[in-house]
Amino acid sequence: MFAGRRWLLPSAVLEELDPDAGRPGRRPRRTARDWLVDFSCFAVAVIVGLVGADSVSGNPQVPTGLAELDQLVGALACAAVWLRRRWPLGLAVATIPVSLISETAGGACMIAVFTLAVHRPFRYVAWVAGISVALIPFFYWARPDPELPYVVTVVLAVLLTAAAVGWGMFARSQRRLMLSLRDRARRAETEARLRAEQAQQLAREAIAREMHDVLAHRLTLLSVHAGALEFRPDAPREEVARAAGVIRESAHEALQDLREIIGVLRAGDQDDTGRPQPTLAALDALVAESREAGMKVTLATRVTDPAAVPASVGRTAYRIAQEGLTNARKHAPGTEVTVSVEGGPGDGLTVAVRNPAPEGEVTPVPGSGQGLIGLTERATLTGGSLEHGATADGGFEVRAWLPWG
Structure with a gap:
């Protein structure tokens, strides 16, 4: 100067x-x-x-x-x-x-x-x-x-x-x-300058978590159904057509999500995509989508007032359920997955995704483990906590508690 x-x-x-x-x-x-x-x-x-x-x-x-x-x-x-x-x-x-x-x-x-x-x-x-x-x-x-x-x-x-x-x-x-x-x-x-760099770093981490949560779910569907078509070439025509439809739909959704994330990176604003972020109300659609993909999913919802759940808490609960279903589809295919959501104002919201041990030999699907790390960060940022690990019967459970004031 x-x-x-x-x-x-x-x-x-x-x-x-x-x-x-x-x-x-x-x-x-x-x-x-x-x-x-x-x-x-x-x-x-x-x-x-x-x-x-x-x-x-x-x-x-x-x-x-x-x-x-x-x-x-x-x-x-x-x-x-x-x-x-x-x-x-x-x-x-x-x-x-x-x-x-x-x-x-x-x-x-x-x-x-x-x-x-x-x-x-x-x-x-x-x-x-x-x-x-x-x-x-x-x-x-x-x-x-x-x-x-x-x-x-x-x-x-x-x-x-x-x-x-x-x-x-x-x-x-x-x-x-x-x-x-x-x-x-x-x-x-x-x-x-440090505050700007920190804000950019936080934005990158948020985008990376969002990309993993969204794309991992879609790409896992693609991997599971493509593997089914590969190992069962003699499957009935109806099952082949249904699997191909799921693959096509998942690829379309993955491309749409990827376009939105790229748009966020170019625009520099996470709220400019125009597409509403998922909340707790979208959990039924997520379970239905997983069932259409061939998963056995049981949803148990015991929430006092679902409409009153804060948007940030509902979105975190949705991402936890989505990541839990994705991991179950990867590592325990064919098992019955249970998704439970319960809580109320003042008591907080508890989200649990559990699956029993898979039967027979399972073809491993590669994973980095970043999804559970990202979920832990999400839960911590909202003031809650998240635990995950093997159960007594050899299965796996992801359980999170989120504050609901």
Whole structure:
């Protein structure tokens, strides 16, 4: 966001904004603003030094040799101002003894204290500024001003030092504020990106569960009836026609479901398909479809008020029954499957799908086990629970409890 105005920022700020600025051996380049500020500080130090040099030259109490030494030390101090960014603490400490012997270096000393306040924490500033303020009375006691009273000169010097420290601390606080706002904006962008990625991940997981629940049911019907046609080529014509009709209908439904899921992926909205999601009321149609496919299914429904079942709970119950029937068709073909649904408001909804052990040798149908994992996640998201496992008679049972407030 600062790409077009980097020359307006201090190099210290750019050092923190630039992710490569902290590499060892690399120093940040001075910006145009840095050069302007450095030249202004040097000019102020020179102007104040010239005023001090003129005062020293016109003071009859200062010997000529001492005045020349004062001006020489002041000139060196003004030149050292250009080093203030690299060694702010060292320059400020060095100006403490300089301020005792040179009145011409007064401007450079103020600039050094100001730079220290900008670039270093307050504890360093307090020590250096405190020592400088403590030495001011001794300096003017040894070299009194010929035009101003002693007390006035001491108070003015203390006020100038305090002003330099205050201005430097204000500049530092503004710089810290800029960096904190930058960090806050960067954290907000990162958090927004993470929330978007998390939402996308949750959407993908929901679509994956929906795809498994829907397509696994249809494709299992295709597999079962195609296997029946393969192992019973001499079946009566009516059974072959019925099996072919189930295969055709299941393939058509699977293609329709696949189109809707692809539409969700393209549209980015799970509710744009236009097809209502199944609820508990669609359980009868699911059982009827399984019976038409040749399964033996017994449905036992003991729900106090089926119409009052929440849509999310009813949809989860439907998916549990659908996955249970699919698994029974895969792993226990020919057995009688029992689907029971019971409950009421306040007691919750219990859904159970159980089947006995299959008789004879069963041709295994490949499965990944992701369906039961997805059902457990569905039940947990609604605030319920799901258990599954083998029964005492060698069969299998899936039982879930879903909250119904």
